[in-house]
Amino acid sequence: MTIFITSLCVQAQITVCTTCTISSIQQGIDLATAYDTVFVEEGVYFEYNIAIGKPLTILGENGAIIDGQKQGTILKVQTTNATISGLTLRHVGLSHTEEYAAVHVSNTKHFTLNRLTVEDAFFGFLIEGSSKGRITNNKLSGESEMEFYSGNGIHAWKSKELVITENEIRNLRDGIYLEFVDNSEVVNNLSENNIRYGLHFMFSNNNAYSNNTFTKNGAGVAVMFSKFIEMKDNHFLNNWGTASFGLLLKEIYDAEITGNTFDENTVAIAVEGSSRITYQHNKLSANGWGVKMSGGCYSNKFLSNAFSNNSFDVSFNSRLNDNEFTGNYWSTYSGYDLNKDGIGDVPHRPVKLFSYVVNKTPESIVLLRSFFVDLINFTENVAPVFTPVDLIDNSPLMRVPS
Amino acid sequence: MLNIIRYTFYDLLRSRWSIFYMLFFMLTSTALLFLSNDLSSAIISLMNILLILAPLVGTIFGVIFYYNSSDFTELLLAHPLKRSTIFLGQLYGLCISLSLSLVLGLGIPFLFYGLLYSDAIFDFLILLVDGVVLTFIFVGLAYIIALKNDNKVKGFGYALLMWLIFAILYDGMLLVIMMQFQDYPLDTFSLVSTVLNPIDLSRILILLKLDISALLGYTGALYQKFFGTVVGISISFTLLAIWSLLPSGLVLRIATSKDF
Numbered sequence: 001m002t003i004f005i006t007s008l009c010v011q012a013q014i015t016v017c018t019t020c021t022i023s024s025i026q027q028g029i030d031l032a033t034a035y036d037t038v039f040v041e042e043g044v045y046f047e048y049n050i051a052i053g054k055p056l057t058i059l060g061e062n063g064a065i066i067d068g069q070k071q072g073t074i075l076k077v078q079t080t081n082a083t084i085s086g087l088t089l090r091h092v093g094l095s096h097t098e099e100y101a102a103v104h105v106s107n108t109k110h111f112t113l114n115r116l117t118v119e120d121a122f123f124g125f126l127i128e129g130s131s132k133g134r135i136t137n138n139k140l141s142g143e144s145e146m147e148f149y150s151g152n153g154i155h156a157w158k159s160k161e162l163v164i165t166e167n168e169i170r171n172l173r174d175g176i177y178l179e180f181v182d183n184s185e186v187v188n189n190l191s192e193n194n195i196r197y198g199l200h201f202m203f204s205n206n207n208a209y210s211n212n213t214f215t216k217n218g219a220g221v222a223v224m225f226s227k228f229i230e231m232k233d234n235h236f237l238n239n240w241g242t243a244s245f246g247l248l249l250k251e252i253y254d255a256e257i258t259g260n261t262f263d264e265n266t267v268a269i270a271v272e273g274s275s276r277i278t279y280q281h282n283k284l285s286a287n288g289w290g291v292k293m294s295g296g297c298y299s300n301k302f303l304s305n306a307f308s309n310n311s312f313d314v315s316f317n318s319r320l321n322d323n324e325f326t327g328n329y330w331s332t333y334s335g336y337d338l339n340k341d342g343i344g345d346v347p348h349r350p351v352k353l354f355s356y357v358v359n360k361t362p363e364s365i366v367l368l369r370s371f372f373v374d375l376i377n378f379t380e381n382v383a384p385v386f387t388p389v390d391l392i393d394n395s396p397l398m399r400v401p402s
Numbered sequence: 403m404l405n406i407i408r409y410t411f412y413d414l415l416r417s418r419w420s421i422f423y424m425l426f427f428m429l430t431s432t433a434l435l436f437l438s439n440d441l442s443s444a445i446i447s448l449m450n451i452l453l454i455l456a457p458l459v460g461t462i463f464g465v466i467f468y469y470n471s472s473d474f475t476e477l478l479l480a481h482p483l484k485r486s487t488i489f490l491g492q493l494y495g496l497c498i499s500l501s502l503s504l505v506l507g508l509g510i511p512f513l514f515y516g517l518l519y520s521d522a523i524f525d526f527l528i529l530l531v532d533g534v535v536l537t538f539i540f541v542g543l544a545y546i547i548a549l550k551n552d553n554k555v556k557g558f559g560y561a562l563l564m565w566l567i568f569a570i571l572y573d574g575m576l577l578v579i580m581m582q583f584q585d586y587p588l589d590t591f592s593l594v595s596t597v598l599n600p601i602d603l604s605r606i607l608i609l610l611k612l613d614i615s616a617l618l619g620y621t622g623a624l625y626q627k628f629f630g631t632v633v634g635i636s637i638s639f640t641l642l643a644i645w646s647l648l649p650s651g652l653v654l655r656i657a658t659s660k661d662f
Contacts, residue, residue, distance in 0.1 A: 366592050366596050370601075371453070373573070
């Protein structure tokens with residue numbers, strides 16, 4: 001009993017302010033004992049390489065700013081059960097050789113990064129070999145211009161069971177980068193204007209991301225060499241440029257892509273060598289390419305998706321097809337529905353000859369929308385010679401599925 | 403010359419063809435606007451129609467009008483009028499009448515739809531300019547063919563062939579060449595060859611304005627670089643201007659030396 005009471009009493013609060021006796025955060029941390037709270041009052045603290053070596057809660061008041069003076073990493077978490085909340089971190093160091101971050105978490109468990117604002121980040125949060133972390137309600141922004149001289153917003157490596165929610169990430173290289181990260185969730189984030197990807201998976205299995213918005217990134221989301229990824233209800237908007245994608249899939253297997261919206265991307269979904277993926281209830285509107293498949297893509301299913309006003313709905317670079325297209329809506333569909341059951345009576349071929357030609361000779365795209373191209377598309381549609389014969393939607397919908 | 407332009411203009415108005423032409427554009431653009439509910443995609447669809455129709459209608463009208471008014475032309479030639487006045491007057495009267503139908507037919511529905519409050523107004527203006535320029539070019543070319551051929555059937559055939567070449571065969575040839583030589587760098591070739599055909603040039607100008615440029619990938623970047631600069635824009639507009647003035651110059655040369 002006595003031990004219990006004392007241990008409760010020990011949970012003290014240490015206040016740090018610019019005019020107090022404890023005027024630096026490092027000093028506060030050093031004075032604290034495990035499970036204390038270090039309360040940081042309003043003010044600008046010029047500090048970097050602040051090491052958190054014991055389980056602490058560091059709580060910032062509104063207007064508490066740590067300025068790294070571009071010297072290096074600002075906060076280093078090297079303990080379990082650390083919580084950092086409410087601080088503004090700015091001016092992270094820039095380097096070609098070191099990965100400086102606003103918060104660097106390494107080899108730990110149960111950490112929480114909450115309500116942090118990172119300005120002028122090189123890397124935002126750098127997480128290595130950690131598990132069971134929560135990264136929520138943060139705002140990260142950088143001033144990235146060149147890919148080789150910039151860092152990622154949330155960069156996780158060899159970690160497990162992370163929850164990344166409600167973050168806003170802007171102007172970095174990759175918004176969120178996950179490499180060897182398993183069983184994690186990415187929900188309700190906004191990632192925009194990043195020069196490479198909004199969200200990037202590498203060798204990461206069994207993850208889910210949903211309800212995120214990816215706008216105006218080099219590419220919205222890139223999923224590479226990963227298995228069992230669930231992608232639900234995300235918005236991919238305006239990822240527009242000569243080499244931009246909404247969603248890029250490379251060598252991934254067994255994924256579920258459901259209920260996403262793709263608007264005005266150069267390529268909505270670019271797929272390379274990916275198999276056993278189910279695409280359901282996605283809406284693809286006003287993109288350059290709807291789905292651009294290349295390499296060996298087998299046993300993929302496209303069910304109840306809506307393809308509206310894309311320059312090319314589906315582009316496919318081989319004559320062999322092992323993918324299933326059933327019950328999708330195609331705005332280019334020209335058939336009829338006599339029995340009024342909402343399903344067109346004539347099958348639809350989504351691959352146009354011109355998309356095949358463009359795959360072979362990219363320069364020929366200058367003939368886009370010319371009368372001749374419409375003519376050859378029509379003839380190919382009547383009697384397919386170059387496009388896969390069995391790539392066909394036998395029950396195309398007459399209206400956009402709700 | 404103004405008198406002849408005016409006469410030609412009223413003649414066409416009386417025959418109601420220019421009214422039909424205007425009504426056709428009015429109907430299609432209204433239908434497209436209400437079906438697509440979006441100015442940008444309506445402009446793209448209209449572009450498809452315009453790039454085929456403006457040259458075709460210009461060609462056919464040019465030939466028919468020349469042959470139909472040949473009696474009247476001969477009557478005029480008996481008067482103390484310069485040949486340039488007579489032929490250019492008829493040519494421009496026809497061009498202006500057709501262009502007016504096109505501009506009004508497209509413009510009125512878009513105005514009612516709220517074009518002025520939209521940022522697509524510049525794209526729409528380019529569409530109109532393209533339509534007018536194409537009308538001038540193809541009416542002029544058709545006139546040349548008609549002047550050269552007194553046989554109506556032959557003249558009509560040649561005129562249609564001319565339209566076919568510019569609107570379809572040229573692109574087909576381009577595509578075949580590009581596919582044959584795909585191992586070679588084709589950017590400059592495709593740029594030059596599209597600029598040389600007025601229909602292709604008009605199409606590219608509209609497509610680039612409608613931000614399809616990103617879709618064009620690397621080639622698009624090259625195009626954007628060319629057409630985005632003052633030099634590129636002035637080159638392409640100069641070419642369009644040359645294209646629209648060249649036929650009337652030729653009409654003048656042929657008409658002054660022709661033995662009626």
